[in-house]
Amino acid sequence: xxxxxxxxxxxxxxxPAIKKRRxxxxxxxxxxxxxxxxxxxxxxxEEGEFFGVLGPNGAGKTTLIGILTTRVRITAGEAFxxxxxxxxxxxxxxxxxxxxxxxxxxxxxLSVIENLVFHATYFGIGRTEAxxxxxxxxxxxxxxxxxxxxxxxxxxxxxxxxMIARALSHDPKVVFLDEPTVGLDPQARLSxxxxxxxxxxxxxxxxxxxxxxxxxxxxxxxxxIIDQGKLLALDTPAVLKAKAPGDTLxxxxxxxxxSVAADAARAMDGVSSAEARGPILRVFSKRGGELIPSLINxxxxxxxxxxxxxxxxxxxxxxFISLTGRKLT
Amino acid sequence: MTAEPLAPVAPxxxxxxxxxxxxxxxxxxxxxxxxxxxxxxxxxxxxFGFLLPRMGLIPHGYSTTMLPGVVALxxxxxxxxxxxxxxxxxxxxxKEIEDRLLSPVPIHLxxxxxxxxxxxxxxVAALFVLPVARLIMGPIPGLSFRNLxxxxxxxxxxxxxxxxxxxxxxxxxxxxxxxxMFSVIVAPMIMFGCTYYPWAGLSHVPxxxxxxxxxxxxxxxxxxxxxxxxxxxxxxxxMILAALVLLTVLFMVLGLRAxxxxxxx
Numbered sequence: 001x002x003x004x005x006x007x008x009x010x011x012x013x014x015x016p017a018i019k020k021r022r023x024x025x026x027x028x029x030x031x032x033x034x035x036x037x038x039x040x041x042x043x044x045x046e047e048g049e050f051f052g053v054l055g056p057n058g059a060g061k062t063t064l065i066g067i068l069t070t071r072v073r074i075t076a077g078e079a080f081x082x083x084x085x086x087x088x089x090x091x092x093x094x095x096x097x098x099x100x101x102x103x104x105x106x107x108x109x110l111s112v113i114e115n116l117v118f119h120a121t122y123f124g125i126g127r128t129e130a131x132x133x134x135x136x137x138x139x140x141x142x143x144x145x146x147x148x149x150x151x152x153x154x155x156x157x158x159x160x161x162x163m164i165a166r167a168l169s170h171d172p173k174v175v176f177l178d179e180p181t182v183g184l185d186p187q188a189r190l191s192x193x194x195x196x197x198x199x200x201x202x203x204x205x206x207x208x209x210x211x212x213x214x215x216x217x218x219x220x221x222x223x224x225i226i227d228q229g230k231l232l233a234l235d236t237p238a239v240l241k242a243k244a245p246g247d248t249l250x251x252x253x254x255x256x257x258x259s260v261a262a263d264a265a266r267a268m269d270g271v272s273s274a275e276a277r278g279p280i281l282r283v284f285s286k287r288g289g290e291l292i293p294s295l296i297n298x299x300x301x302x303x304x305x306x307x308x309x310x311x312x313x314x315x316x317x318x319x320f321i322s323l324t325g326r327k328l329t
Numbered sequence: 330m331t332a333e334p335l336a337p338v339a340p341x342x343x344x345x346x347x348x349x350x351x352x353x354x355x356x357x358x359x360x361x362x363x364x365x366x367x368x369x370x371x372x373x374x375x376x377f378g379f380l381l382p383r384m385g386l387i388p389h390g391y392s393t394t395m396l397p398g399v400v401a402l403x404x405x406x407x408x409x410x411x412x413x414x415x416x417x418x419x420x421x422x423x424k425e426i427e428d429r430l431l432s433p434v435p436i437h438l439x440x441x442x443x444x445x446x447x448x449x450x451x452x453v454a455a456l457f458v459l460p461v462a463r464l465i466m467g468p469i470p471g472l473s474f475r476n477l478x479x480x481x482x483x484x485x486x487x488x489x490x491x492x493x494x495x496x497x498x499x500x501x502x503x504x505x506x507x508x509x510m511f512s513v514i515v516a517p518m519i520m521f522g523c524t525y526y527p528w529a530g531l532s533h534v535p536x537x538x539x540x541x542x543x544x545x546x547x548x549x550x551x552x553x554x555x556x557x558x559x560x561x562x563x564x565x566x567x568m569i570l571a572a573l574v575l576l577t578v579l580f581m582v583l584g585l586r587a588x589x590x591x592x593x594x
Contacts, residue, residue: 071427121346122429124338124342166428
């Protein structure tokens with residue numbers, strides 16, 4: 001059985017309501033005003049997998065996690081978590097999952113340990129057992145000394161670890177983390193990675209969304225790259241990196257529209273693709289840095305002046321740019 | 330990781346665990362809670378039940394008319410606030426309720442729990458105000474506790490109606506409009522809620538007598554009058570109880586619908 005399965009999953013948010021004003025004719029709302037957050041998505045995550053969902057802000061990552069954690073209604077299609085249908089049996093799904101939200105949302109009326117104890121009792125665990133687990137989890141997260149502190153006294157990283165402890169307090173089979181390292185300093189991020197690796201080694205299925213390439217590369221068994229609600233690529237980080245086109249991405253920023261140089265770039269030897277976006281010319285090529293003089297010349301032939309040049313070795317980042325024409329962050 | 334399948338949890342168990350959370354928090358905030366809900370009625374009792382009668386501006390018997398209304402008011406105010414305020418906060422800013430929405434029960438149970446918690450807090454407020462009012466006003470002629478079942482029924486139904494109303498207002502109104510809620514909904518409700526005068530007295534202004542029937546507080550006030558001071562004319566019992574049941578159902582339906590909209594996107 002797959003830990004997670006989605007079939008032709010689709011989520012459309014209605015167009016935001018437009019307030020009518022007297023004397024002003026209501027603007028016609030085009031059908032495109034609806035927001036398609038998830039578009040015919042088919043996914044299967046195996047049990048015990050560390051699965052990454054990679055995409056820029058607004059790609060649909062949070063919506064996808066919202067659907068799988070029963071907090072967002074499906075527009076069409078189906079989704080299953082641990083064999084339970086998220087629409088038909090959300091309570092069963094909730095009993096098997098732990099959720100770490102994008103922004104920590106601890107129960108501020110309760111102390112740190114009470115957050116864990118009460119949360120566990122919501123899952124039918126007795127108070128004594130809940131307290132024992134709570135202490136153990138706080139120890140593992142390295143915040144045992146804050147046990148009786150108020151939640152507000154924790155730093156951002158500590159609150160995030162409290163959220164992870166809370167998500168684990170009922171021993172779920174699948175753990176969802178929605179961009180868990182956003183806003184953490186590098187040290188807190190690394191220690192969070194350690195915790196996540198440990199959870200994975202215990203055999204849990206982990207689904208994590210992120211827009212940090214490095215994070216996805218380091219932690220995940222497999223990665224789904226999504227943008228605008230669509231699945232663009234799905235594989236192990238190693239295979240995805242091998243799929244990155246050309247060898248090196250050369251980005252040349254001109255002082256004006258770069259499209260004038262795109263044709264010349266495409267005609268150059270060893271260039272697999274070239275594309276202009278505004279003032280930026282993006283060229284994928286095996287020749288890498290060797291191309292730079294020719295690219296500068298191609299721009300100058302049309303009166304453009306170079307403002308910036310960047311070289312990126314093949315990576316998930318360059319793959320993402322080739323798939324979407326956009327940068328991740 | 331545990332390999333055995335998770336045994337389904339009894340929803341009632343989860344319900345009581347969440348209720349226990351609310352009661353734990355409420356117990357810690359008890360002093361603030363009492364000040365918030367009982368101060369207004371107590372001030373009123375001090376002026377109209379103690380000062381003005383002393384000055385001879387109000388006849389002494391007025392305390393008998395006023396006491397049930399004051400108890401009704403504190404019941405209603407505390408019930409409505411203990412549901413609507415946390416709802417506004419949790420859904421609006423802090424998203425704290427999220428951890429309960431992720432518990433393995435239908436999400437409506439989380440809303441129903443809030444309403445039950447609101448009823449309990451309403452009862453505490455009413456129980457607190459009654460002796461304090463008696464203490465301030467002195468002996469109250471005609472006060473009787475003989476009809477305990479009726480008192481209990483009015484308290485629970487009244488608390489339920491107002492907690493459910495709190496659910497509706499707390500989930501249906503944007504947090505920025507909380508001030509508006511109190512000045513536009515709660516204040517007129519208090520003034521025209523038959524708290525400080527019996528409904529029968531409105532016979533002098535017939536239009537108002539029928540108009541105030543849309544005010545849920547009227548039925549709690551009159552119900553308290555029927556239970557605590559049976560000697561004073563009050564609305565027919567059947568009408569009171571039927572209205573309270575109806576209001577509870579109405580606000581529960583509206584409240585759950587609004588709750589759904591906020592809880593799931």
